[in-house]
Amino acid sequence: MKSFIINRIAYALLILFFVTILVFSLARLLPGDPIQAAAMFNADLSNQEIVSELRARYGLDKPIYIQYVIWLKDFIQGDWGTSLGSGEDVLEMFFRRLPITLELFAGSVFWSLIIGLPLGVISAVKRNSWLDAILTTTSIFGVSIPVFWEGIILIYLFAVIFPILPPSGYVPFAESPIDNILSVILPTFVMGTHGAGLFARYVRSSLLEVLGQDYIRTARAKGLREKSILLVHAAKPAMIPVVTIIGLAWGYVVSGSFLVEYMFAIPGLGRMGVDAVFARDFPVIQATLVMVTVNILLVNLAVDLLYGYLDPRVRVRGNLGQ
């Protein structure tokens, strides 16, 4: 297991190195110079001399490979540069927004689990019944409902018609724990309903597969109660796809949370990253993509380890492989 982890980390670092090159080059392959764009859209305030000065200040006047070396060196040393869009320090910006996106993610997983798991389990247990049909339709609705539509409906419902929740905005937990929870209920619910639909579908099919296994038949033959079979013997292996989805969802949390963060005015990483792409804010694009890659690599590693825990066969295969 130890050598497996070391190997994975070594691969991850190699991948990360190539990703930095890719991210850096791709950001610059996007058409449009950010300073020129900003200057052009602020015609009142700009001229070519200022544009050249700003390009020099942000190091954009140097050859691309030199820019890359400088950026990589500074990045490793913790100097992530200054945002071209807001003038903020990118490192500070990133770590100020990270907990917000983490909170959104945790909240959305919470909603997904408490809605999706029961739906999936009931669907599997009552398979091919009218209840299964209703729950399956509900799950598909949850997956396909557009975030904008759901968001605005919920805002009008719970902030305007029944004013119990704030329509938008984010209150940090440290400032007011209650307001913090109130401010994330709607956005996390919107994110969570999408995940809940997916969870329900995956849990249903996974559980059906597990319930058809020989050892479940054996358990039934031993006279175990259905509830016990479901909770003790079937639930754990059926959770593997759920873990996979959570892992995948975490990988996509930055891009996936953009719409919700935009709509609910939440200053998280999703809005930061996507706004940066539109504004060609290179330092922010680069930092975000590299950290997203790190995140995905770590999550993949964690998911692989969790597989081993949840399904002993994975461990056995892994050991045999070694």
Add this chain to the structure above:
Amino acid sequence: MKTSRQYPHYFFLLLFVFYFSLPVAAASENLKSGQGWMEFGESYWPEKPVKGGTIQTAAPLYIGLFNPNHFPVMDWASMGFFYDKLILHDGSYKPTIPWLAESWQYLDKVTIVMKLRQGVKFQDGSDFTAMTLKYQMEWILDKKNGAWSRPWLEPLQSVEVVDPFTLKFHLKRPWGAFAGTMASVPGMVISEKALQMDAAIAEKKDIIRMIGSVRRTAEKAETRAESGDASELEKAEAVQARMKFSSLESRMKELETLTQEGKSVDSMPAGTGPYLLSKASPGNYIELKRNPEWWFGKYAGMPDMPYYENVKVSVIPDPSVSLASLKAGKVDYTLLNPFQYPIVKNDPRFRVGISPLNWLVWLMLNQAEGPCKDILVRKAISHAIDRKALVMGTQAGMGRLASCIFPDNHWTHNPDLEPVKFDPELSRKLLAQAGYKNGLTIKGFTLNTPVSQAFTKAVMAMLENVGIKWEVDFLGIAGMVEPFMKRKYDMSGGLYQWIFEPDLIATALYMPDGMLNYGRNKNEKAIQLIVQGREETDDAKRVKIYQQLEAILYENYEDVWLWYPMMVAASSKRIQGFNVEMLKQHGEGYIRSHPTWFKDGGRQD
């Protein structure tokens, strides 16, 4: 091509914030006489102002840096909370209203004397004087401070302090846009103390960046010098390198002491404005508190100004959510897009105001190459567009048809020009005359926002109707740079915001080196007039020059000017003291001198 700011609806919102929450400006003479825009009697508002409460507003973008001279500033409206300007614009966008500058006068073509208001304090406690203003002008002009407003002050030779409240501006050449410039970014007054801190912080950052390599260079030079075969030159170099390092080190210590308590203007604004920064949560909100030392309230004999105790500006990017927040009572006012107007116009809880904006929606033509070189084609395009239908269909009627570049309520607008008539038959004839009897295909690009796409598609249909196929790429802001600079278009969509000083838009659009020209046209007569207008210091003569410029551009169908937009805003009826008619008449002068207030003194949340 859009100019000035990045997202159109954002700036509707920002302007709204500006209009409803910022008190400022008044000319002392007018104040004493109580005339015109300085009216505070019942004709302005029947009820007496009440102090108190927290007003909540929405902004679509976070403010960015707080030094207006530094790149990037995102939210210009919020800057008005912190900074007063020297001069303000009146209702015709003309810089006529004295604010921190009591008066300014040309002694000759290249010397201007300016008298400043006395008894004004900066938010950091220092005094506003001629010395501080001279420092600010020199700070902007000094390249190392990286002020992107520097080109505005290019005609300025030097600033001389005559007495503590009088300055002389010595110019390199006659400068017609002096007052316009002092009513813009360079005229937003900043504390000298804060700017010095800013310079010190910047210098400290530079030293931190270079001190390591200077130290290493010194160490290497010393090692070489200590070796037996070192030449005298190498020894001298080693001494010099060590001295350089030592001097940097000692300067660093000085700067560390100097900047120990201070913050850069980028993070802590220090103007003379009505509100102080209380808390900033980047990307989320800013909280402001009343500046009890704000000079204008005391000066006007109304010490309760500004009336709100606190202001909270929350970032809400989505206009529908802004409106929902207004309905939910979480913000006290918001700007609306024209199609939101019917949703609130009959709601008894809100007051809805419509007022003109000094913006221009236009289509930019590339005359350097392609079919638009031919005036017949340009005419055909211009006459093929039904401007009235565009405004009705894509703006819910909230716009005034444009005849040229200066809005119909701008001081240099040419009243003799009518918007180009919609005449598709004439367009077809003109196309045939130009040799495009069987139709013409032109290329272009425009912004990919829903509003921009809607109007572009309408124009495409109108052009198609006369046989012109306009192939358009819908691009993001940065994506528009390359096709624009390389002139890979025949016609593209555009929005120019905040038309105040006429030289700025005229230069940007019609001087070959202008930021929105890049060689796309070169009208010699227009260029001559722009240069003339720049150097003319007599306002009456300037008006004639710019009206003549409009006439020349119009005759030559230089571009396709479509409409001047309107601002639609809704506020809670608890907000008192906003008089739309006075705003239309007196512009910025009214806004800055007439802060609003809550009817009941406001909630204290």
